[in-house]
Amino acid sequence: MPIQCSSCAKKRAVLRRPKTGYSLCKSCFFWAFEEEIHQTIVSAQLFNRGETVGIGASGGKDSTVLAHVLKVLNERYDYGLKLLLLSVDEGITGYRDDSLETVKRNQQQYDLPLTIVSYEELYGWTMDAIVKQVGLKNNCTFCGVFRRQALDRGAMMLNVDKICTGHNADDVAETVLMNVLRGDIARLHRCTAISTTSDGEGAIPRCKPLKYAYEKEIVLYAYFKKLDYFSTECVYSPNAYRGHARTFLKDLEAVRPSAIMDIIHSGENLSVKEGVKMPVQGTCSRCGYISSQALCKSCVLLEGLNRGLPKLGIGKHHRLHDKILTQQALTQQEEKKLKAMDF
Amino acid sequence: MCQVDEEYNSPLEHKSLPAVSKKCMKCKEGTAVLIIRVGDAFCRSCFKEYFIHKFRAMLGKNRVIFPGEKVLLAVSGGPASSCMLAQVQEGLSRDAPKKLRFMPGIIYIDEGGVCGQNAEEREKAVVQLESIFRMTGFPYHIVPLEQVFTLPESVLEPVYSREQPGSSYKAAVDQHIRTEVTRGHGEPAVEETQDAVGRLSLQASTYKPEHKLALEGLFSSLKTLTAKQDMLQILRHHLILHTARINGYSKVMIGDSCTRLAIKLLTNISLGRGAALAADTAFSDSRYGDVVMVRPMRDYSSKEIGFYNRLFEVQSVFIPGLDTKTADKASIQRLTESFVVKLQADFPSTVSTVYRTSEKLHTACPPQSSTTEAAAKCLLCLCALDTKAGKLQH
Amino acid sequence: MAAPIAIHLEFGGGAELLFDGVKEHHVTLPSQSEPWDVKQLLVWIRENLLKERPELFVQGDSVRPGILVLINDADWELMGELEYQLQDQDNIVFISTLHGG
Structure with a gap:
């Protein structure tokens, strides 16, 4: 026996809504789906x-x-x-x-x-x-x-x-x-x-x-x-x-x-305890994008790619960012660390 | 488009291949008998020392237990709480100046009525546990879950009987001693304690048949295993709390291990209990006011506990629970346990990372302030309400 | 040809429920051309001892995550895990760490 739409009770239900479990006909489903997004937009x-x-x-x-x-x-x-x-x-x-x-x-x-x-x-x-x-x-x-x-x-x-x-x-x-x-x-x-x-x-x-x-x-x-x-x-x-x-x-x-x-x-509803260290938002000194370090992620990655040092953005090498910014040469050891890439 | 927004920097440590016959990383001499955390190998005696030290450091660091205080140990018979019991005995017995100085009691909640055990099986488990408890010499309470129907309504309200202690540990201890003295308690004589033991264990261990039926009715009305496990947890806590209150215990020790807490954290998130997260997984839980629950085992993984119990012959009794032998997807709790344990096998830092996350989190509205109106707290779990009906939160 | 070897098995922490509640088992593994290793032992246990719900004990080639394995009272991670070759009179313990405490 076909199930009636639980909302309008007029048309036959064609699906069970995953979110609520209610059986709905097509048009009621469309309406519910769209309306919920509308409410999200309005209330926020x-x-x-x-x-x-x-x-x-x-x-x-x-x-x-x-x-x-x-x-x-x-x-x-x-x-x-x-x-x-x-x-x-x-x-x-x-x-x-x-x-x-x-x-x-x-x-x-x-x-x-x-x-x-x-x-x-x-x-x-x-x-x-x-x-x-x-x-x-x-x-x-x-x-x-x-x-x-x-x-x-x-x-x-x-x-x-x-x-x-x-x-x-x-x-x-x-x-x-x-x-x-x-x-x-x-x-x-x-x-x-x-x-x-x-x-x-x-x-x-x-x-x-x-x-x-x-x-x-x-x-x-x-x-x-x-x-x-x-x-x-x-x-x-x-x-x-x-x-x-x-x-x-x-x-x-x-x-x-x-x-x-x-x-x-x-x-x-989660909140962080006071005193827990959180990164501070600043701006990238090269391109002005927001960043919590001196150089934004994008710039660091690009620099790495352009210099043939693909590991530059992966992992934490924050100290090296200053060196890059000021165009200093990296030591041989640092270069070696940044080059090695496992495929 | 690929929804991978931002990636994570630190590379994940994958489990490294097993090494054979290592030396202990601490004393460098003894042959290692186990590996804990990510590749740390310990020999037998160094492991014991590390384990015992960690327990006392945990209590010492948190400074929540006062000397002479009555502390109720919640023992389920399982490995973690049995180990906790052993650690308390160990800590109280030492002659060293840093001996633990509080007065323990034990409580065991007999949940057999809910987990499908018959009277005979329940009796058998209780007998086994009693023999373990008697050997410790501590007073113990065996409380069947059916007793939950005899609890007064007051158990659902937090009690703030004393003024908030001063900010320093020393001030708190002084105040505690003063309160105890005015009540007329000093260190009770040993004979007195043993009498009390006899009386208490007789009183609490019986239950009425109508309560048994009521309990069965309650649990069969819950349709999902998830809900049953949730309910069991709440009722268990209420019973422990009440027993602690009427017997003058101001602290309760719960044997949740690091692994169990990581699972609890994820389960709470999946159940929508993010707001109450901190209370459910932190070292100390003071939402009830006069009785504070502490979790001294929270730094031990289940592997460490399993090994300690085996190597140093700590007795535990396995009692089947609600989710024993159930499929992975039977409940949210079960699914999460399976997930965390599997992930931990491949990525050995999973549990400790999740655990550290829980330490950095707060409840959205701290539940322990006595100025929060009673109306704003959940009736069952006493944490602050986190819903505002009718409003979407962003 | 290797001789048959006697092994002492123990199950704890709830794992014994899958073996009719029996915690200790003295077994003799039949002789075979190559030496027995833990991987094969698991298959043997599954076929000969396990009474129900194999998925709660084994997963793929290994034990289910959450089950500790001790070989002669030492962490099997130190002994080579599945590759460890069994010897006569070895003591293997399986402890489940799931829902305890």
């Missing part, structure tokens, strides 16, 4: 009228859904925002080409302007070239840092007021777990924040409107709405350690679906 006051908002678009399901929903809500509730798509080309042959095609199609489908920034333009290095120099062990470090800055720089070029990314509830929960497992207090404190404010030059405020949306629901939404997206893993396989946290999270969700929200809730 993520946007102001008249702002230009850059959506970090990768062609993947999260950013596609984000772009679609923002467009819908912007019109439905008259947010008065100017939306545009911002995409980053990391220069990974095969993987990136396909996803960029998807983003270009999104531009057509949602009728939103699109800008693409590439690592090549910004830094002079593609990920393919980086991997050749650096190997597969720490390449994610480079990519992660470079992408963050790339989005900011692209946004600055277009005079964007805010950036929003497609981080979903699963991502935030996973990050909380990772930070606890790695003992990263500073990040633990920040990672559940729905929006980060800018301190100092060069960082555009960014927010995560999908913070409370379950990944499963995003997939279902995209499927039922027949949204176009590209779903393959990066060819340079991601950090194996994060995979452990991911598996754990999925298992928790299987035992108790509210676990994802519970983890986020826990993260939001």
